[in-house]
Amino acid sequence: MDNNAFYFKKINDFLAFLELPLAKNDCFSSSFPIQVPFHYAKKIEKGNPLDPLLLQVLPLEDENIEKEGFTKDPVGDQNATQEPGILQKYNGRALVISTSACSIHCRFCFRKNFKYEPTTSLPSRLDKWLASHPDVSEIIFSGGDPFFTSPSFFEALTESALRHKSIKTIRFHSRLPVTEPKRLEQLLSILKCIPAQKNAVLVSHVNHAQELDEESKTIFNTLRESGFILLNQSVLLRGVNDTVEALSDLSHKLFSQGVLPYYLHQLDKAKGTSHFEVSDSKAICLLENTRTELPGYLVPKLVREIANEKSKTPLC
Numbered sequence: 001m002d003n004n005a006f007y008f009k010k011i012n013d014f015l016a017f018l019e020l021p022l023a024k025n026d027c028f029s030s031s032f033p034i035q036v037p038f039h040y041a042k043k044i045e046k047g048n049p050l051d052p053l054l055l056q057v058l059p060l061e062d063e064n065i066e067k068e069g070f071t072k073d074p075v076g077d078q079n080a081t082q083e084p085g086i087l088q089k090y091n092g093r094a095l096v097i098s099t100s101a102c103s104i105h106c107r108f109c110f111r112k113n114f115k116y117e118p119t120t121s122l123p124s125r126l127d128k129w130l131a132s133h134p135d136v137s138e139i140i141f142s143g144g145d146p147f148f149t150s151p152s153f154f155e156a157l158t159e160s161a162l163r164h165k166s167i168k169t170i171r172f173h174s175r176l177p178v179t180e181p182k183r184l185e186q187l188l189s190i191l192k193c194i195p196a197q198k199n200a201v202l203v204s205h206v207n208h209a210q211e212l213d214e215e216s217k218t219i220f221n222t223l224r225e226s227g228f229i230l231l232n233q234s235v236l237l238r239g240v241n242d243t244v245e246a247l248s249d250l251s252h253k254l255f256s257q258g259v260l261p262y263y264l265h266q267l268d269k270a271k272g273t274s275h276f277e278v279s280d281s282k283a284i285c286l287l288e289n290t291r292t293e294l295p296g297y298l299v300p301k302l303v304r305e306i307a308n309e310k311s312k313t314p315l316c
């Protein structure tokens, strides 16, 4: 078996691998099934039910909790959709839902209920949309995970942004450097050509220092050497990274791999994620205390995304 392309898709296979007690109900009824790449599972400490990586991916009964304010479209994506797969909320930047697929199903995903559209025609539609929106100077490829696509589709999609003079910056939001770096390798030849043409930015999504490893270091190094600016965004998650120590360790480890912290997001209130919530007062206190431990350039901006606002909203 090629372990690099292997995903845990059954709760009890996953728990058995981790030497944890099996779940009574393996067919957890969720419209968002478990999916954990083997590469990520290897980084989870065996026998530890509170491992910070495990908590991000293990479906729990808590997902059935109905809490007021936790909805299917927490950040107003629907309202910001210009045309299927193209979202614009902020001046000068547009975000492309490159694919519905992702290597890993994070239980706190804010787009787990997003109404994804087929993407076959996305490259040509993006091309047309950009031609009629010369005020957009930055394209952000998101998803799903923009790197979780075939090389041919990825090339067509990036080409449709690269060919526009009005586009100055191409940005990718991805979790693949820590979930499936092998898969990213097949896109490197396409990615390496971007910095010669446009500003190139990768915003990785890493929530805990334990997610970073030698493979992520190699990928980040390659991209940095080819001219990419490397930033990271995290989500503040109860039980995962809601301590000064976890946040400081994450910043230091990111920096050791050439990546600067960018955003620390307050949880987007997607239905079924309330057990991850950290209160604003605790979040602000954590950040203030983290600030005293770190050089200024390693302190992320604590923000919340509020539907219909013109930027992310800083909390402190």
Ligand SMILES: *Cc1c(COP(=O)(O)O)cnc(C)c1O
Pocket: 080, 087, 088, 089, 090, 093, 094, 095, 140, 311, 312
């Ligand atoms: C978060 C987000 C962006 C990026 O915002 P920055 O503050 O530039 O990082 C752009 N478009 C959408 C729709 C977003 O949700």
